[in-house]
Amino acid sequence: MRCIRALSVGLVLLAVAGCASLNPFPSHIYSTPPSSRDTPGPVTHDPKTNPYTVLGQTYYPLTSAQGYDEVGDASWYGEDFHGKKTANGQIYNMHGISAAHKTLPLGTRVRVTNLENGRNVTLVINDRGPFVRGRIIDLSHGAARQVGSVERGVVRVRVTALDSPPVEPTRYATSAIKYYHVRVGAFAIRSNAVRVYDQLVASGYGEARVSTVESNGMTLHVVQAGSFVSRDKAEQVLARLKPSFPASYIAS
Structure with missing residues (x-):
């Protein structure tokens, strides 16, 4: 199965790079981070929660992850994207512990539990995707290994937000948070x-x-x-x- 994936360059998701790859697991589809071609006009949101459009559908990330608790399917992505940039500008490490999510604020820490074997992993959302109905999270290979889903490709999971990243001021704010x-x-x-x-x-x-x-x-x-x-x-x-x-x- 072939998939197309656009990788954003920074927190404001202003540039993209596309690639095609052959999927090793027929049931697995890789993340598809947003393309800046379809990003709405002026950026007035926190960079972690900017709205974006993929395949004609616009997504509006949550401004807070507080209370988020969802059950759905999890897939994973690996070496085709190892060393490339994720949606928040970090370098993707397939052996590390991270994940892609469509609407949680980038930087959100979540617990992912494999409902088929009870294994779980705590990780940080640093990417966008997967854009497939029913799939709520795309794990790094390292995270998929932790929950025992590498061979299956797609498993049923529960994603629970543990904390939400602080909201940064928009370009129109009068003060800035010092980091x-x-x-x-x-x-x-x-x-x-x-x-x-x-x-x-x-x-x-x-x-x-x-x-x-x-x-x-x-x-x-x-x-x-x-x-x-x-x-x-x-x-x-x-x-x-x-x-x-x-x-x-x-x-x-």
Whole structure:
């Protein structure tokens, strides 16, 4: 089965990249994050909850995940998208623990329970999809392995929101929330950045990300362990990372 998937470049979902792949499991369909071609005009929503349109249907993500509890089918996606960007700009790691959802705010932490065997996993929503009726969540390969759904491809699950990400101000707001970013390093070679990113995810930093910046005519790939509203929390994370990553620092 072939599928088409558009990958957004950043939190505002402004750019796309498409790809086609052969599905290893006939019952499994990959996520389909939104295409910026169909995104409505001015962005007046929090970037985590921007409305978007896929295959002619417009989706309006929830402004809060509080009280979300739903039963439906879960699929998973793997190596075809490994190393590519998810809807919130993070680099997809098929071996990590994450998932795609159509309407939960990006950054929402949920518990996914396989109703066929009782196994569950806690993860963060960082992508959009799957856009197939009845399928409510698309797991990373690592998450699917945790709940025992890799071989089945599609299983019945319960998705329960554990917390909702803070709402950031829109472009029309009069004040902004200050975030403290724990950065591990900046690399000219992207593969080096991805290697460090994989180490962070394996160590439990599920919200780690790689972003690309231009500095003095150079392209650098910045690895970030996480972003925090609290400076104290950022300092705690920095202290844990320093022994393994002595170049780590806090930016705001």
